[in-house]
Amino acid sequence: MKAPSRTDVSPALWTRDFILTTLSNLFLFTSFQMLIPTLPVYVEQSGGNEFSIGLVIGIFTVFALLARPFAGKALDTLGRRKVMAIGLLIFILSVAGYYWTTTVFLILSLRVIHGIGWGIATTSFGTVVSDIIPAQRRGEGMGYYGLSSTLAMALAPLFGIWLVEKTGFGMLFFVSTLLAVISFLLSQIIRYPDVSVFVPSPEPKHRNRLDEWLEVKALFPSFLAIMLGLTYGGIVTFITLFGKEAGITNVGWFFLTHALMVMIVRPVAGKLFDRRGHVWILLPGAFFTAVGLLFLSYSNNLLSLILASVFYGIGFGAIQPTLQAWTINRVAPNRRGAANGTFFSGFDLGIGAGAMLLGTIATATSYAVMYRISIVFMGLYLITYSLYLAKSAKKSA
Incomplete structure (x- = not known):
């Protein structure tokens, strides 16, 4: 042998x-x-x-x-x-x-x-x-x-x-x-x-000052991170208030279950990304995230809350590290710092904007309706990612 x-x-x-x-x-x-x-x-x-x-x-x-x-x-x-x-x-x-x-x-x-x-x-x-x-x-x-x-x-x-x-x-x-x-x-x-051993990437012909602070090649994964962050901002900010509205006393189980699912999914998603690429994780991950938000909006007891957390945790645990790994793979080694800064800024922006935007929606409607509306962000995620895949396939052809 x-x-x-x-x-x-x-x-x-x-x-x-x-x-x-x-x-x-x-x-x-x-x-x-x-x-x-x-x-x-x-x-x-x-x-x-x-x-x-x-x-x-x-x-x-x-x-x-x-x-x-x-x-x-x-x-x-x-x-x-x-x-x-x-x-x-x-x-x-x-x-x-x-x-x-x-x-x-x-x-x-x-x-x-x-x-x-x-x-x-x-x-x-x-x-x-x-x-x-x-x-x-x-x-x-x-x-x-x-x-x-x-x-x-x-x-x-x-x-x-x-x-x-x-x-x-x-x-x-x-x-x-x-x-x-x-x-x-x-x-x-x-x-x-x-850092000095990293080979610098070729300077763009029309370099602007924005390129010094942001990595252009990281912008698309960062946009998808913003969409995910918008939904997560609504959860971490308002899940306790939603529990009071729905009559669920111990919403802490949502975070424990969410963390457990993320711990289980991350290594599996990572290996799948290395072997098959991002499309095998990012599309199913969006589906699980959207289902988790839908189940959460209709939760009225601890069991349904935990079920929602299972679905959302699977989606979140698959998408977030995959987007970061994909971001790093898209850039030159000497631009990894800028790429990570761009990616995390996008995710932070999504969380902060989600808390403010969804809070306004909840004030006008309810927390349950707010979570249903937040599914729209995952819809935008799927639309833009599908367009990206179609454009990439066209280029390859």
């Missing part, structure tokens, strides 16, 4: 640096996710009202979005290590600073800095891991890497609430800061690639 040649053997995925990057990302996301359900309560205790709470959430998203294009350019020019360290240090200082904030104004001011640190750090992680993962296993690698943020999403909010109830906000901010410090320490022993 003929022994497999060197080219037949798949390159290693679970390398030292891949594991370190994934663990560092896990600690960062755990630190972040602990604050999502607890900060609104802290704002309320500091004298804030519903508008203040919404502003605290919104201003963070805005400044994270604004920071990403700058982070992407810096990653491609200054190097991965410096930018990663800067982002994580800003994140650490802002989380620690919550301990000394006593007014809503101070919390809002700190949220600006926190958002900038988060935008830089997460864009850096996405770029570094795309450098480390072998190109032949990028879909699979992105799927496994994404499990770190999914695991944090499932467990950290519950841990944060438990800490506040048992020990208070002081311990919450201490633990969150400690986890971010561990993330920073792990990031310092990653062997970062030398």
Whole structure:
């Protein structure tokens, strides 16, 4: 029997640096996710009202979005290590600073800095891991890497609430800061690639200043990410209020089930992407996402809520890492920072716009109707993606 040649053997995925990057990302996301359900309560205790709470959430998203294009350019020019360290240090200082904030104004001011640190750090992680993962296993690698943020999403909010109830906000901010410090320490022993060895892509004939901050080749996957983000923004912002409207007491099961399905689907979708391409994941993923939203809009008990979460989790878990892997595959290595910045900015934009747009719809109708209307975004996703496939097939012919 003929022994497999060197080219037949798949390159290693679970390398030292891949594991370190994934663990560092896990600690960062755990630190972040602990604050999502607890900060609104802290704002309320500091004298804030519903508008203040919404502003605290919104201003963070805005400044994270604004920071990403700058982070992407810096990653491609200054190097991965410096930018990663800067982002994580800003994140650490802002989380620690919550301990000394006593007014809503101070919390809002700190949220600006926190958002900038988060935008830089997460864009850096996405770029570094795309450098480390072998190109032949990028879909699979992105799927496994994404499990770190999914695991944090499932467990950290519950841990944060438990800490506040048992020990208070002081311990919450201490633990969150400690986890971010561990993330920073792990990031310092990653062997970062030398950006200077990446072969620059040819300069476009009519280069404009926008090209310095955004990657044009990442725009189409980023548009699809915006469509997905619009639906996700409606879920993370209003699922608790929808539960009250529908008479479902414990909507936390939606997030636990969602996280579980994402953890199961990501590795499978990643391997399928590497072997068959994006079309095998992005089309079925959109179908599952739309069905999940439809089931959610008609949920009136815990069982139907969990069923909706299963469908939405499968769709979300398949689409999000596939779009990111596809984005990286479309660009030159020396443009990965800009590509990741463009992609994450699109997803953030979708979440923020979804929260505002769908909130307006819910005010005029109901949360159930809002979720039905949000299916339109997945319809736009399917239409534009189908047109892209038709155009690509025509070019190939």
